[in-house]
Amino acid sequence: MNLNLLQTLDDFRKKAKIKLPKMVFGYIDGGAGNGLAVDRNLESFKKILLQPRALKDVSQRNQSKILLSEKWQHAFGIAPMGLCNVANPMSDIMLAHSVNKSGIPLCVSTAASTTMEKMYEIAGDNIWFQLYMGSSKEGTFKLVDRAKELGIRNLILSVDVPAQGYRPTEVRDGFKAPFVFGTQQLLDCATHPSWSIPYIFSGIPKFAHNFGLSEGGRPFFDRYSGTRLIADLDFLKSLRDRWKGNLYVKGITCVQDAYDCINCGCSGIYVSNHGGRQLESAPAALDLLRLIRNELGFQFPIMFDGGVRTGEDIIKALALGADFVFLGRPFLFASALGYRPAIVHLINILGKQIDSAMAQIGCTSLEELNSQVIYRFDKQKAKVG
Ligand SMILES: Cc1cc2nc3c(=O)[nH]c(=O)nc-3n(C[C@H](O)[C@H](O)[C@H](O)COP(=O)(O)O)c2cc1C
Numbered sequence: 001m002n003l004n005l006l007q008t009l010d011d012f013r014k015k016a017k018i019k020l021p022k023m024v025f026g027y028i029d030g031g032a033g034n035g036l037a038v039d040r041n042l043e044s045f046k047k048i049l050l051q052p053r054a055l056k057d058v059s060q061r062n063q064s065k066i067l068l069s070e071k072w073q074h075a076f077g078i079a080p081m082g083l084c085n086v087a088n089p090m091s092d093i094m095l096a097h098s099v100n101k102s103g104i105p106l107c108v109s110t111a112a113s114t115t116m117e118k119m120y121e122i123a124g125d126n127i128w129f130q131l132y133m134g135s136s137k138e139g140t141f142k143l144v145d146r147a148k149e150l151g152i153r154n155l156i157l158s159v160d161v162p163a164q165g166y167r168p169t170e171v172r173d174g175f176k177a178p179f180v181f182g183t184q185q186l187l188d189c190a191t192h193p194s195w196s197i198p199y200i201f202s203g204i205p206k207f208a209h210n211f212g213l214s215e216g217g218r219p220f221f222d223r224y225s226g227t228r229l230i231a232d233l234d235f236l237k238s239l240r241d242r243w244k245g246n247l248y249v250k251g252i253t254c255v256q257d258a259y260d261c262i263n264c265g266c267s268g269i270y271v272s273n274h275g276g277r278q279l280e281s282a283p284a285a286l287d288l289l290r291l292i293r294n295e296l297g298f299q300f301p302i303m304f305d306g307g308v309r310t311g312e313d314i315i316k317a318l319a320l321g322a323d324f325v326f327l328g329r330p331f332l333f334a335s336a337l338g339y340r341p342a343i344v345h346l347i348n349i350l351g352k353q354i355d356s357a358m359a360q361i362g363c364t365s366l367e368e369l370n371s372q373v374i375y376r377f378d379k380q381k382a383k384v385g
Pocket of ligand 1: 027028029041079080081082109110111112130158250272273274275276277305306307308326327328329330332
């Protein structure tokens with residue numbers, strides 16, 4: 001594979017679109033309803049411009065990031081995604097090796113296709129665990145205890161999927177998790193042999209964290225029977241009591257919810273509209289970040305995702321108040337190519353884009369990023385004389 005031909009995150013998406021069956025591409029790429037929230041996330045970044053600066057010594061640039069006393073090579077990581085192995089049977093393993101090499105975090109979902117134990121074995125402290133409330137509190141806490149026993153330091157509780165978002169693409173193409181095959185799906189897979197042949201040997205991806213957690217015959221976790229409906233503030237409080245490591249709440253989109261998390265003693269919040277996959281009328285994630293950061297002030301850590309597709313987007317999100325930025329879909333498109341160096345290549349592209357942008361805007365470290373680096377056509381602060 002000639003990685004040189006892949007230079008933007010959209011290049012990865014185009015390649016993946018050719019390789020993946022329609023139903024799998026739709027699962028990864030799609031959003032709620034007609035996809036307006038997905039578009040809104042992407043558009044919001046295009047509206048923000050950065051202010052170039054001159055006459056600054058930017059010869060020594062450093063984009064490492066310290067987050068709650070942990071040092072990362074970059075200020076970005078891989079967002080939690082369920083069933084990554086639908087892109088390629090080796091997705092999870094390739095992602096784990098890649099973050100290990102690149103020094104960035106990888107959030108392993110409750111809905112992952114590989115266990116947190118296996119992922120931790122490969123990537124150690126680069127692995128964060130993302131928790132969904134399952135069909136019972138006891139079952140959910142079993143997962144929390146597993147993460148604790150492993151030594152995982154960062155836990156994310158996702159709260160923005162009380163029910164599955166309505167995604168017409170998945171319905172039309174017959175995407176089910178795990179897969180259910182009818183004629184349409186068999187034809188879809190058969191016409192994408194470079195994707196489907198490896199699954200003859202690996203078997204179809206399944207939810208790896210359901211082992212031993214069924215209660216009353218009901219799966220601990222599934223996409224369709226509302227297993228996540230019962231997560232509430234009391235649950236968050238009991239989780240905070242049980243989990244002593246860093247605890248972030250993902251899917252926060254309003255100031256009141258942010259304050260509730262602060263009052264529960266969370267380590268930080270994670271502003272996200274789930275990549276536009278849940279509510280089509282949700283505001284752009286970047287707009288929500290600005291709103292919440294302005295209200296909260298600058299002390300409380302905020303993670304962010306939604307529509308980030310370039311290193312400059314990462315700079316914009318950091319300048320507008322994020323402490324750390326995550327990307328979802330692009331990493332699944334990269335892993336769909338079935339070639340681990342492609343994932344590392346994607347990470348390197350983002351790193352290079354950040355590095356170059358830092359030089360253009362006159363910054364040598366990410367700590368210098370604030371609203372001053374955002375271009376404002378109506379107002380510029382200047383010292384005269
Ligand atoms: C295929 C797919 C599966 C996802 N599964 C989860 C999940 O299991 N848990 C979770 O908290 N978020 C999940 N998300 C949402 C991502 O964590 C993230 O919020 C979103 O992808 C960010 O938007 P982006 O794809 O534009 O970067 C998923 C997203 C995708 C694309």
